[in-house]
Amino acid sequence: MFFHRQELQHKAKPDAPDAVYARKLQEVLGGQYGEITVALQYQFQGWNMHMPGKYRDLVFGIGAEEMGHVEMLAVMIAQLLEKSPLGITDEAVQKDPTVAAVIGGTDIQHGIVAGAGARPVDSMGNPWSGSYITASGNLLADFTANANAEMQGRLQVARLYHMTDDHGVRDLLGFLLARDTMHQNQWLAAAEELKAEGIEELPVPSNFPLSKEERDVSYQYLNFSDGAAASEGSWASGPTPDGKGEFTYHEGPTTTAPYPAPTHPDARFYGTTEVPNRIEKIAGAAQDMFHKE
């Protein structure tokens, strides 16, 4: 169950309206790596988790916090839009090119659809999508996904920080940056803990029998581009991070197989085939096809 309190985790009040910046903030509210994504991602991981205890408490504990971050961004966006022209026709606006320029950069739907309110979309207006979420049931994979989400998220907030001088906005972003610092650290720590406790290890999934994979190519760097410098990396020689092999380096593939013969499905799919084969098949198909009518 979820409970809402009409307070915010941090002040979210801009110095001044800025409809163009409001649009930009939508990215970290409703984008691929925005707060809706992490809020729902952590909760789905919790609902699907296969054991009780500290890991499940962890995803629930952070998931609810992220819902509050969605809220802070939404109310910030609404305030940035509050006094903005947003396309209302007005002679002054039309004659001032800077204002006109601002209009060009706004989220049009902020005005027409939401009446100067926040929207569940990214900075280019794409609606948030459930396909952004990762919750596989395998915690080592998912905590890596979470670490990545917090890295991408903090990176985007850092970029947004430089796109405004508004002290109120920067104040909120400074808070979100700190929480992202925490969450990056936390997911990396949690991933390490899974390994330290022997619950999961590399490669993911660790309990799939390695004997079933084609071990000959498990640690080969196969170079399909012509840049030779890739051979200089730690991924081209030396021990592998999973502790189970040694990297080697090869130009191009080490294995090859001839191209399989083209398929010849039922002629009634009307795929194009070589003539003789085609006619023969059609004849047979036609029989099947007509005898029952």
Place this chain on the structure above:
Amino acid sequence: MFFHRQELQHKAKPDAPDAVYARKLQEVLGGQYGEITVALQYQFQGWNMHMPGKYRDLVFGIGAEEMGHVEMLAVMIAQLLEKSPLGITDEAVQKDPTVAAVIGGTDIQHGIVAGAGARPVDSMGNPWSGSYITASGNLLADFTANANAEMQGRLQVARLYHMTDDHGVRDLLGFLLARDTMHQNQWLAAAEELKAEGIEELPVPSNFPLSKEERDVSYQYLNFSDGAAASEGSWASGPTPDGKGEFTYHEGPTTTAPYPAPTHPDARFYGTTEVPNRIEKIAGAAQDMFHKE
């Protein structure tokens, strides 16, 4: 530039047709973590990269290999579909409930749209989307994204391995599992190398001035759910993975702010407001609105 060779990296020939399994394989061809995703993700990372050398060679070297994996899966799917009934009406089919069941589980578009061919979709028929890709320009973030993609991908292939007995299919999956093992290891090694070389560090992005973030909350575990076990994890006490702080644990938030006042945008957006304010504003707006007509 890309060059194609009419060979495969590994044999991709099933023992027998299986249209239901063909649909399942679509997940790792055209799903969120399928081969199209990694092929294009690594290439976009290369095209956007801000330095030459081993890291760029790395993403190009693997990106082209992944395009070849898309191909192996596509030709495998086409062969799995080759002799399948795929919904063609036939009395025997209609009377055999197992065959009828098979039809129920197929990708309908494999037959109607592709004529027994592979499609750029996932196992539920959702078309592949550009929004699956991550290429931020920050390599530590992106290599973490790549490691996650390879973990999720290998996990899905491992699950698919158990959903068939076909030796030809399992043979191909065993090869893909091995390559995913390699790629997990490689991206983790590359992420470590970025840190070892001092190019990037944690938290991402590492050169954003930490003094600008609200450091008071940078290492606090704030528990917004009521599961107390989260306090037992390595994310709740001790040094942080970025080497710059100490974790602490708190029930609920350590900061709070009152809810901001509701916004009152231009009355011509026709948002609902308290009555007196509303009437006053409408009067003013009406004047603006009418004087120019």
Place this chain on the structure above:
Amino acid sequence: MFFHRQELQHKAKPDAPDAVYARKLQEVLGGQYGEITVALQYQFQGWNMHMPGKYRDLVFGIGAEEMGHVEMLAVMIAQLLEKSPLGITDEAVQKDPTVAAVIGGTDIQHGIVAGAGARPVDSMGNPWSGSYITASGNLLADFTANANAEMQGRLQVARLYHMTDDHGVRDLLGFLLARDTMHQNQWLAAAEELKAEGIEELPVPSNFPLSKEERDVSYQYLNFSDGAAASEGSWASGPTPDGKGEFTYHEGPTTTAPYPAPTHPDARFYGTTEVPNRIEKIAGAAQDMFHKE
């Protein structure tokens, strides 16, 4: 069957080109609540309706009108784009910041994709989606959906009215506003008529046996936020609109249940579990898994 007549229901001719406004008009052509939505929504309701007569005639009668509204907006948009620069490079354009600003606010695809023509998209460029449509077969629910669609639609047209001074555009919008007034009234009247005739009643669906629902909580306002004013509304005490109960007000839930135990699916899904359980299950699974190979 549908027949087209090369006339419009109302004049649709702008005074002057305005490519930025053309983009804004796309919202009511191809947005969530645009004319394509209502045109197809009413028609699907007609095709799926389970009885002949006045209600079916109603949805067909209005559905075809709405197709004509799509047309009026499309030709209006094409004319607004006709003489606009739309990004064609021209020295004058580049040097005049107001014109430059205009370019920033246009739908880029109006020029590149449609050659100065209308598009089946909303004002942010999202393609129209079949998921905008509601046609459930239950007319009380669907007429409420229709009333909502006409309210949202008229609201958006009203906002758009203030975003231009063009008399030709405002003339058309004044016509659409009037038709939306009609359609709001009509769907509300139709919903009432369904109830007056005893065909449907509240709650929807009315013939699901109420004894099957958990009647204890059917009229309780449960407050999951901490705003106490919700207790003052007509939804917190007094008779309910369906005439079958009395509202009551409660802080938080009136019922609760312990969290169910975590699931433990087949180990071959490689979900993360507690260690002992995991090992035991893997052992068993491995047996299953290997004996057939």
Place this chain on the structure above:
Amino acid sequence: MFFHRQELQHKAKPDAPDAVYARKLQEVLGGQYGEITVALQYQFQGWNMHMPGKYRDLVFGIGAEEMGHVEMLAVMIAQLLEKSPLGITDEAVQKDPTVAAVIGGTDIQHGIVAGAGARPVDSMGNPWSGSYITASGNLLADFTANANAEMQGRLQVARLYHMTDDHGVRDLLGFLLARDTMHQNQWLAAAEELKAEGIEELPVPSNFPLSKEERDVSYQYLNFSDGAAASEGSWASGPTPDGKGEFTYHEGPTTTAPYPAPTHPDARFYGTTEVPNRIEKIAGAAQDMFHKE
């Protein structure tokens, strides 16, 4: 801010696994009118609301409850999937057509992607989309949207009720049906209260000056289909629900306008035009086009 408690509002435990039914339940979790939609819709309405007090408390109070409904459905789905075959190859499965049929009807990604967990998708696998949400800032419109959402939602739950015999599932659905009964009643009451208090009235938006709309057609039923029975409805004669007019009935349109002349945009868009005009324009365009190169 949001807080999570590891309890459920109602017991959510099925009698037996049923992977096909788990897929069906996804509709009311992640579909157009599922619980994610209402949870986020009410919260966005709150974040964007232009006045404090009972209406804002109302949307926050219910919004948080709906997040808890998402949770109940998610844990129910995970349990329905727990012991299901989900496509794992097994001889018994292959030989039992009922089990084979079950596999045909499952959400393939439940197994491959989520490892027997819930997903943020609908029953056909479409990811949840931000475009499902309505939050316009106009409360009379939005509460009508909310009433519709609860009607569609209760209708879908009622249909799902008959698609299972599982007592645990039916028990949960009986609870959700009751809450939907409450929420239908509540939004209808809230919409009436807005009108009773004089805050909003019909047509939405009520404070747009009616004199600006083309009042001649504001209450005309215009019949664009040939079903004559539509003239018998209460929408074809008598007073209108907004109390501001009288319905009238007409076959076809009462207004008409000639089709506007085709547009002739800049020739450099290469649209097809009549020959003479085209050549002339190309000549001019060519001059513009070439003189600067």
Place this chain on the structure above:
Amino acid sequence: MFFHRQELQHKAKPDAPDAVYARKLQEVLGGQYGEITVALQYQFQGWNMHMPGKYRDLVFGIGAEEMGHVEMLAVMIAQLLEKSPLGITDEAVQKDPTVAAVIGGTDIQHGIVAGAGARPVDSMGNPWSGSYITASGNLLADFTANANAEMQGRLQVARLYHMTDDHGVRDLLGFLLARDTMHQNQWLAAAEELKAEGIEELPVPSNFPLSKEERDVSYQYLNFSDGAAASEGSWASGPTPDGKGEFTYHEGPTTTAPYPAPTHPDARFYGTTEVPNRIEKIAGAAQDMFHKE
């Protein structure tokens, strides 16, 4: 303007219910090449057309017919669903695996969302999308798009023909096949007429000055795969269809350029760069960044 008549162009009545087939028919109603696509595509081409007369009359004349085809398919689907179990629990259903299999193959939303009605989706449940439409303003390109749409559409209908024995369904499909035959012929004739009248020619767009394109590579077949047989085609030697050149054949590219240097955007985007350059830039950026705070 559009007018609807409550008649169909052809009888649309199945012999018997078939919910699985109803799902398959959705492909040609709401798929990429379904009737909604062509209906709206031709109308958008008409609304955007830059000249009056026979070509515009043509797209309007066919566009309205296609709306009637959408209708025929929708009522057919509703009838196929009318008596189908669609997942309603019933002991007989549960025990009969053939019926169970049927349930596995249905569109789940046909039951839960539409109450046994048609939906604006394809056979895999993807909602129809505005991105399926092509209306560029260039008629030679668009008529080629139309010819393709009718080819893909007729191909899909032909495949569907073999997936049922129902005489009523086949009767309707036989009618649609004939209309697709007509429409393929018509668009090919119209494309030829554009060329015969000198309005358009190849390559599209024909009035872009050929001197501006890199004519050296305008007729070269460049082979980027290793299949040598492509040299045998009519596209590898001889005159070109546009009448303006001669095909030639080459292995691989005939031109090449070195890879451009990596970009170095503003350091405040936090992209990863070589170390020395990075530090230098950050220093500069930091100055800019801090002096104004």
Place this chain on the structure above:
Amino acid sequence: MFFHRQELQHKAKPDAPDAVYARKLQEVLGGQYGEITVALQYQFQGWNMHMPGKYRDLVFGIGAEEMGHVEMLAVMIAQLLEKSPLGITDEAVQKDPTVAAVIGGTDIQHGIVAGAGARPVDSMGNPWSGSYITASGNLLADFTANANAEMQGRLQVARLYHMTDDHGVRDLLGFLLARDTMHQNQWLAAAEELKAEGIEELPVPSNFPLSKEERDVSYQYLNFSDGAAASEGSWASGPTPDGKGEFTYHEGPTTTAPYPAPTHPDARFYGTTEVPNRIEKIAGAAQDMFHKE
């Protein structure tokens, strides 16, 4: 298998940065008819093809080239973005309305998400979608789709050519225009060759027995709009392009059928029906429904 070479087919270096133009170029990289579409479309056609030889070599040979075009556009876009302001706050920017205007017209995600890099999206920010691809297995249909794709693509590049004065960009576009000229010619030649060799003919699919279609309407122009000029076209009289009939012209339909009776599905779907029928059905349904509980 695919191999990558770190060279480009043509120089891709702009004279100067231009972030607005970078956004426009995204259309031909990641739009409906962009290079990702043709690259993957031709490869899927190859993977699904039912015969070896020249046609398969053709699609593979061109498909790989198109991947290289994606690359050229991506690196061009990254360079156009390299020195652009992209929204970074800077006093000069804020005060210069031309620069402000530029910001309004950029792809916001170029900065926030990609750090001044290219993205897999179109010019309005819609992510590339697998639904853009056509690969049906029928080569005459698919080569027509390919010809259309190259026409639309060349048309868009031609429009883009006029939207910039940058010599580096125009140089690349001049190269792409030439390749599109080649590819239009090639697909048209290949379609003709299929017919010349007797492999396919019109109408597509040509081996569906024409006796099964309703031949009476196979060559009738049926005019559903009121524009009479359509009767003047070559599609209204004379021989048909498939060589199998004569066009005729008719006002409106030549066939008609009464509207089918409304459906009456199981009452437990709660669709709205006429009252007496409804009550009767509910009674029966209720019995079914309750006896088993």
